[in-house]
Amino acid sequence: MRYSQTFVPTLKETPAEADVVSHRLMLRAGYIRKLTAGVYTYLPFGLAAIRKVERIVREEMNRAGAQELLMPMVQPADLWRETGRYEKYGPELLRFKDRHDRESCLGPTHEEVITDLVRGEVRSYRQLPLNLYQIQSKFRDEIRPRFGLMRGREFIMKDAYSFDVDDEQASVSYQKMYAAYQRIFTRCGLQFRAVEADSGSIGGSFSHEFMVLAKTGEDTLVVCKSCDYAANVEKAAINALSVENQDPMLDLEKVETPGKRKVTAVCDFLGIGADKLVKTLVYKVTGGDGQPVAVLVRGDREVQEVKLKNLLGAADLELAEDKEVFDITGVPTGYLGPIGLTIKVVADHEVAAMRNFVVGAGEKNYHLRHVNMGRDFEVAAIADLRQIADDDPCPHCGGKLGQIEGIEVGHIFKLGTVYSAAMRAVFQDQDGQEKPMIMGCYGIGVSRIVAAAIEQNHDENGIIFPVAIAPSQVIILNLGLKDAVITEAAELLYTQLQAQGVEVLLDDRDERPGAKFKDADLLGIPFRVTVGARLGKEGVVEIRHRRDGLTVELVPDQVALYLLNQIAVAGSAVQER
C-alpha cells in the first residue's frame, strides 16, 4: 500500500473527547472516527487491525471444530418472548417497530436466534455435537458508553454456541473453547489471565472470563500470589471461618444512640471497631420470589450483590432507599436490625462466626449490643455474600491475594438447558428419549481486543502493535522523493517485500522526514525501514523495531530476508508464551 493513496488521517493533537490511551491513539492514528456516542467508523487501518484479529479468531475456532455462519442483526420480538428476555433484558436491548408495527430488536447477543435455528434442524443425537459461530456487529444500548472502542454501543463480536447431548460432552465442548481462547489471545500478543467468573444460578467453575491485564481495565480481578487461583471480584469466593468463636455470650443490652445512623458514627459513639457491628441492608428484589430481603454483613464489609442475586435466584437487585426501607420495615434507616424483622433475613457467613456484636434496635435512636445469631434471632440462609477484602485469604490455598485491573475480552459460559428448555430445542437420544440440548456460549470482543492491545502496548510516541495484529507489518520511509537512487531503492524494496508476502506500507508522501518518523511511530507498525541519505553515502538502509528501538543497518539486498526472519521470530515467540 502506498501511504500517499491511503486514507489514514493522523492527528497532531489529541481530540478533546478522548481520555484513555487507546481511544486517544486510535483517533490520532486515524484508525477510528466517532459517529455518535459509543458508535465508531473503522477507517482502513483500524479495520485492518480488526481483520487481523478476526483472522486469528477464525483460524482457532475452525481448528477447534466450530463452523462459521452469519445471523441477522434484526430480530423479531416474539423470539425473545419465548425465553422471557424481551421483558427481562432491560433497556440495553434496542427495541423498535417495523413498518407493519411488528416489534423487533437489534441483536445484543444471539442465543434465541441460534437456538431457533438448531431446534428446527437437529433431531437426532447423531447430529451432535455442534458448535456454530459468527463474527458480527452487536448493538447494546449501554447506559454509559465510554473509552472509545472499549465500551461501545455498537461493536464487533465473535459469538459461538455449542450444542451437546449431555453434560459430559458439553464440558468437552467447553474445554475446547477454553483452549481455543488461550491460543487466540496468546496469538494476538496479549498478556491475559483466565479467571473464574460469575456463572449465575448454574454454579460451578463453568464460566471463565479472559482478562487483558491493563490499568484502564473496567474489571477487577483477584489473583492468588501462591497458587493459580484467579477470579472476578464478583465471583471471588470467601471461605467460611473454620474455627468456631468460643467467646461467652453476654447479655443483650439496649443502648441509646441518638442521631447515630452511620456505621462509623455508631462505632465511634460506642467506642468499638466496625468489625464489632453488623449492618442490616434491605434490598428490593426482581425475579426469584420478588420479596424484599435484609442482608447482614459485618460493619466494615460490603455486600457483593452478584453473590446475593445468585443466592436468591433473583434477576435484579436494588438497595432500598431510606423511605422504602421505612415502608418495608417500619424502621428508619440507621437503626435497622435483624431482631423483630418480618421480612426474610440472610447473613454473610462471617456474621455467623461473630459473637456479641452490635445491631440496630429496630427503633429510632437505639442500638443493641451483645447480640448473637442463633440466640437472639434466626436467619433464612447463611452464605458467602460479601465482597472480598484485601486481607482475605485465597479460597484454594489460603495464600495472599492481590487485586489487579483487567479488560474483559472473552467470556465462555456453560448455559446448560436454559435456552433449549425454554425454546424446546430437543433431540432424540440413542434410547429414543427426547432430551433438551446442553448449550454453551462463547464470546470474544473483537474490536475491544484492538483497544486492549493498545492499552497494553504503547509509549509516548504512539501505538506499538504486536506483529500478529498490526495493520501492516512493515513501513518503508522514502526520505528522498526527489532522489532517483533513494526512490528507486525504496520502490524496489517495496516490490520485493510484497513479493515475499510481507505486508508493507510505503511512505511515498511529499513530507519532511520528521513528519514521516512521527507518523510511523504513531501508527505502531512493528518494523520501519528508512531509505535515505545513508544509502548514497554508506550503501545501507536502516531498520528499526518499533517495540524496543533496536536498529540495524543493512544493504538493501538483505532487508527482505532479515524482515522475514524477524516476523517469523515474533510469531513463534508468541506461540510459545
Add this chain to the structure above:
RNA sequence: CGGGGCGUAGCGCAGUCUGGUUAGCGCGCCUGCCUUGGGAGCAGGAGGCCGCAGGUUCGAAUCCUGCCGCCCCGACCA
C-alpha cells in the same frame, strides 16, 4: 437516571463574566519559493448556521428560556 464539565474553522483553543466595528490565535489545508534523518522557514490564500430554536435589545457568540449533542464521575452500603 443523578452530579459535574463542554459545544466558536478539520483539530486544539481564546473571546462570553461586563452585549457594540469586519469573530481571533496555533496547528492543519491550498498556491509559490525554499528546505529535506525526528511534526522546518518565508510569502500569499481558502475556510465559520459561534450546537439548534425562541425571546430580550437599536444591536446577541456574549443576556434569558427551552431543546439537542458530547465528555467525565456516580448510580453503592443505612
